[in-house]
Amino acid sequence: MPDTEYRYGFHDPENYVYRAKPGLSHDVVSEISWLKKEPEWMSKVRHKALDYFLKKQLPEWGPFLGNIPFDEIYYYIKPSERQEQNWKDVPEDIRNTFDKLGIPEAEKKYLAGVGAQYESEVVYHSLKEEWTKQGVVFLDMDGGLREYPELIKEYFGSIVPYTDNKFSALNTAVWSGGSFVYIPEGVEVAIPLQAYFRINAKNMGQFERTLIIAEKGSRVHYIEGCTAPVYSTDSLHSAVVEIIVKEGARVTYSTVQNWSKNVYNLVTKRSIVFKDGIMEWVDGNLGSGVSMKYPGAILKERGARAEILSVAMASAGQQQDVGSKVIHMASDTSSSIVSKSISKDGGRSSFRGLVKVVSGLSGVKASVRCDALIMDDTSRSDTYPYLDINSPEVEVGHEATVTKIGEEKLFYLMSRGISEIDAAKMIVSGFIEPVVKRLPMEFAVEMNRLIDLEIEGSVG
Amino acid sequence: MSSASKQNTLVIEDLHVSVEGKEILKGVNVEIPKGEVHALMGPNGAGKSTLAYALMGHPKYRITEGKVSFHGKNLLDLSIDKRAREGVFLAFQYPKEIPGLKVFHFLKNAYIARFGIDEGSFSSMDFFKKVKAKTELLKMKEDFITRYLNEGFSGGEKKRMEILQLSLLKPEIAILDEPDSGLDIDAVRIVAGGVNSLRGPDIGVLLITHYQRILNYIKPDVVHILMNGRIVQSGGPDLAEHLDNVGYEFAGAEV
Known part of the structure; x- marks a missing residue:
């Protein structure tokens, strides 16, 4: 008690x-x-x-x-x-x-x-x-x-x-x-x-x-x-x-x-x-x-903009079910979603991205990009994009990639004398760099350190 | 050669290598002492790159027989990174892109790992100056070290990146896998100049090439011809020229 x-x-x-x-x-x-x-x-x-x-x-x-x-x-x-x-x-x-x-x-x-x-x-x-x-x-x-x-x-x-x-x-x-x-x-x-x-x-x-x-x-x-x-x-x-x-x-x-x-x-x-x-x-x-x-933004008036950047790491026993929601309710609004997920040691990450554009709008731009990095065969990553576009003049881009931590990339870095753990850390921190670099310095450092600790726990 | 002098020789004995169950190298024997440049020539599919990857320890290249020794150790017992720290270096034909990994960060970590430097006593500033001097030598653009490793690099930039690493990591045995492929003549000169500047008693080079062209710029001491997984002929620099005239098929027929 x-x-x-x-x-x-x-x-x-x-x-x-x-x-x-x-x-x-x-x-x-x-x-x-x-x-x-x-x-x-x-x-x-x-x-x-x-x-x-x-x-x-x-x-x-x-x-x-x-x-x-x-x-x-x-x-x-x-x-x-x-x-x-x-x-x-x-x-x-x-x-x-x-x-x-x-x-x-x-x-x-x-x-x-x-x-x-x-x-x-x-x-x-x-x-x-x-x-x-x-x-x-x-x-x-x-x-x-x-x-x-x-x-x-x-x-x-x-x-x-x-x-x-x-x-x-x-x-x-x-x-x-x-x-x-x-x-x-x-x-x-x-x-x-x-x-x-x-x-x-x-x-x-x-x-x-x-x-x-x-x-x-x-x-x-x-x-x-x-x-x-x-x-x-x-x-x-x-x-x-x-x-x-x-x-x-x-x-x-x-x-x-x-x-x-x-x-x-x-x-x-x-x-x-x-x-x-x-x-x-x-x-x-x-x-x-x-x-x-699923951090969200309702773009209520003309010219409103939303940018949603996320990183998720799912390790053993973890489910990171994350994503973003953007609702375009006015013309000339724009949104950008960038999501990076890492799954390892049986962890599961899912990305859910909703982009909704109501009817009668013009000049709306939306882009969704989600990249998943899978560290081993026991881990899993899923993507669930929902695009609900009700106006004709909308530019929507959607891109999703899933990569396994490449043997080739590890080999390349290790051939320079870098240990397997450090090589994996470099690949992972490189993968999330586009999001991490947007964080204030000390936060970026902390984030990288936390991810390094996670990888140390699972590689080698 | 006495076994003491072989400490400084990369000795490849009866090396058999399979990839996905298929035997590619069928008993390769080569000795590369420090101080010499050996060219390894051969047609596509002969197994040239397989030898390079197998020496460096790529997990897909399975050694079924043979031995590779250097510094009195069997290299084949060592992990990839330990081979590198032992002084073996592979300049890749197709260097890998690592998104998000800054060139400088990578070079610094590779340098620290290669030489076992204590990070506390490492001066990033001194290292930066060293890198900068070398990038100038290789005529690389200023912004180069702040870019992500090989990401979006042109073919020529990637090759120069390999040579930059080569010159920073000061290997004792450098395996250069087609360092000239896809380069125009100016770029070949720059790459060759970079390699030549490193030549000397402290480095042995295995230069893998399909064409004789680069050998006009990097003069080999010994030329080996690899065909169907075996060295079919070895000789002096004139062998390469001869080969250029008669072609691989004819060279193969001579055996």
């Missing part, structure tokens, strides 16, 4: 810390809502979402989800009543965990603001002063709801309604943490906003909820990264990310997902893009046992 008392020393009466019972019910949802002192409307949405979740069947396509132990999962854990502003005030255990992730070091160089999610709550948040002056908001979602209730009420669930799918309903019912980002008109945030996530309690679910609003002509890069220790029981991560890209704005959302391999990672990420806006999703999926994630 997991510890039911909070371990980090904030359990004096004033700092009462709650830990939910495992399992899901209207009572649990009410308690979460009550503990968060939420507005009435949010509580109502949670309950409606729960009803929807309870009656909705598990999806009949994609990986098997029937083993998720919904009744054993903790749907809310609050590590601390405090919101830490200074690194020094973050409890030592938590700091140690972050030290292992290299965050303080990284912060000096790259982070201007940190939202570090530990268990279910953001405990550490810093935001550069000039951003505050610029009017940039970077808060955890709970804080966002307290301070900007009107904005949240307007946009929460507007891109990903709880009725979208069973897991968006679950997230809506029990969400906790995540980020709220608001970039005012014309503001360009030069340094990426970063949030590190980590699951760190047995049987604990993470249901963060992120909302990013980029006003006209603004620009921001948001980075989400996760690493997680290995646990013996199943764990569920089900996030919802909603992004609003207004006229001429540009939002880049990058993720490196490295949950431990017992985690179900079932995430709904979607953006809506208005006139001449640009949405970029850069998505790296290395961890988790089962991932289902």
